[in-house]
Amino acid sequence: xxxxxxxxxxxxxxxxxxxxxxxxxxxxxxxxxxxxxxxxxxxxxxxxxxxxxxxxxxxxxxxxxxxxxxxxxxxxxxxxxxxxxxxxxxxxxxxxxxxxxxxxxxxxxxxxxxxxxxxxxxxxxxxxxxxxxxxxxxxxxxxxxxxxxxxxxxxxxxxxxxxxxxxxxxxxxxxxxxxxxxxxxxxxxxxxxxxxxxxxxxxxxxxxxxxxxxxxxxxxxxxxxxxxxxxxxxxxxxxxxxxxxxxxxxxxxxxxxxxxxxxxxxxxxxxxxxxxxxxxxxxxxxxxxxxxxxxxxxxxxxxxxxxxxxxxxxxxxxxxxxxxxxxxxxxxxxxxxxxxxxxxxxxxxxxxxxxxxxxxxxxxxxxxxxxx
Numbered sequence: 285x286x287x288x289x290x291x292x293x294x295x296x297x298x299x300x301x302x303x304x305x306x307x308x309x310x311x312x313x314x315x316x317x318x319x320x321x322x323x324x325x326x327x328x329x330x331x332x333x334x335x336x337x338x339x340x341x342x343x344x345x346x347x348x349x350x351x352x353x354x355x356x357x358x359x360x361x362x363x364x365x366x367x368x369x370x371x372x373x374x375x376x377x378x379x380x381x382x383x384x385x386x387x388x389x390x391x392x393x394x395x396x397x398x399x400x401x402x403x404x405x406x407x408x409x410x411x412x413x414x415x416x417x418x419x420x421x422x423x424x425x426x427x428x429x430x431x432x433x434x435x436x437x438x439x440x441x442x443x444x445x446x447x448x449x450x451x452x453x454x455x456x457x458x459x460x461x462x463x464x465x466x467x468x469x470x471x472x473x474x475x476x477x478x479x480x481x482x483x484x485x486x487x488x489x490x491x492x493x494x495x496x497x498x499x500x501x502x503x504x505x506x507x508x509x510x511x512x513x514x515x516x517x518x519x520x521x522x523x524x525x526x527x528x529x530x531x532x533x534x535x536x537x538x539x540x541x542x543x544x545x546x547x548x549x550x551x552x553x554x555x556x557x558x559x560x561x562x563x564x565x566x567x568x569x570x571x572x573x574x575x576x577x578x579x580x581x582x583x584x585x586x587x588x589x590x591x592x593x594x595x596x597x598x599x600x601x602x603x604x605x606x607x608x609x610x611x612x613x614x615x616x617x618x619x620x621x622x623x624x625x626x627x628x629x630x631x632x633x634x635x636x637x638x639x640x641x642x643x644x645x646x647x648x649x650x651x652x653x654x655x656x
Contacts, residue, residue, distance in 0.1 A: 484507075
């Protein structure tokens with residue numbers, strides 16, 4: 285919720301208060317993901333050995349203090365630097381929480397569990413952007429940053445109830461690579477699919493304002509409400525349809541939603557495009573996430589989750605600046621068209637990239653696990 289408060293305020297802050305270009309808006313938004321991507325696999329290894337609680341509490345504290353520090357930002361490079369620190373914290377928070385959820389899930393319902401877990405994220409996206417914009421309009425953007433940081437610190441307090449370190453260190457075989465093998469192919473597909481989504485996050489507020497939507501945060505609310513409803517009523521669909529079919533359905537809706545943002549340049553078009561992209565995001569993450577967890581050994585689960593989520597950050601870090609460059613050279617709707625083309629490449633190649641992913645041999649774990 286704290287991070288979502290900034291989604292509609294940050295692009296306008298960079299564009300209007302600091303006089304930034306679309307490329308600089310993309311950098312300010314995307315720097316968060318670039319920093320998170322650098323540490324997620326490492327955070328995952330820490331979570332396997334020191335427990336989920338360490339990641340959740342430490343990450344939330346870092347993210348909260350960094351977000352509040354935006355009150356000191358008076359230049360675009362400073363905003364980018366602060367956002368990178370916040371990204372480091374969010375990386376630990378997400379990996380710790382996501383892994384803890386999978387620790388508790390039955391093996392045949394992990395896609396469903398990922399869907400329910402993600403309700404917290406999209407519930408925050410539904411409420412955070414309009415609230416953040418309302419706070420900024422009535423008080424200031426600094427008030428939004430302080431409120432966002434405070435909520436992240438509250439998350440650290442709640443995170444103190446998360447599982448601690450295992451009683452016995454998990455048994456692993458051989459030296460760990462930086463990226464867990466189980467995460468690479470599913471992560472590549474998710475990366476291609478998410479580039480369009482990250483362009484939506486970075487530029488939806490500016491695009492909505494240009495077509496006459498007063499409270500641009502309502503676009504995120506429509507997006508999140510669609511995700512929330514579908515994640516509840518269709519939570520088992522990724523487990524039932526399988527990873528490849530679910531991925532193709534998701535990417536198809538992603539391409540369509542971005543094309544709507546490109547071609548339908550009015551308030552209704554923005555809302556319909558946002559709702560269509562929401563359908564895509566409903567199913568992409570749970571299908572890929574469950575596949576990664578199923579193919580990774582139990583003792584390396586957090587490492588696999590961290591490696592997989594790195595691809596999300598890379599998409600977020602690259603997508604914003606990339607579409608920003610296109611928008612500066614042409615216009616913002618053309619940026620959405622380019623994002624649609626990238627998602628289409630992911631759709632066409634998804635089956636070939638995923639292939640037949642075989643489960644990794646499970647490694648026996650020694651001693652009682654307090655993480656369970």
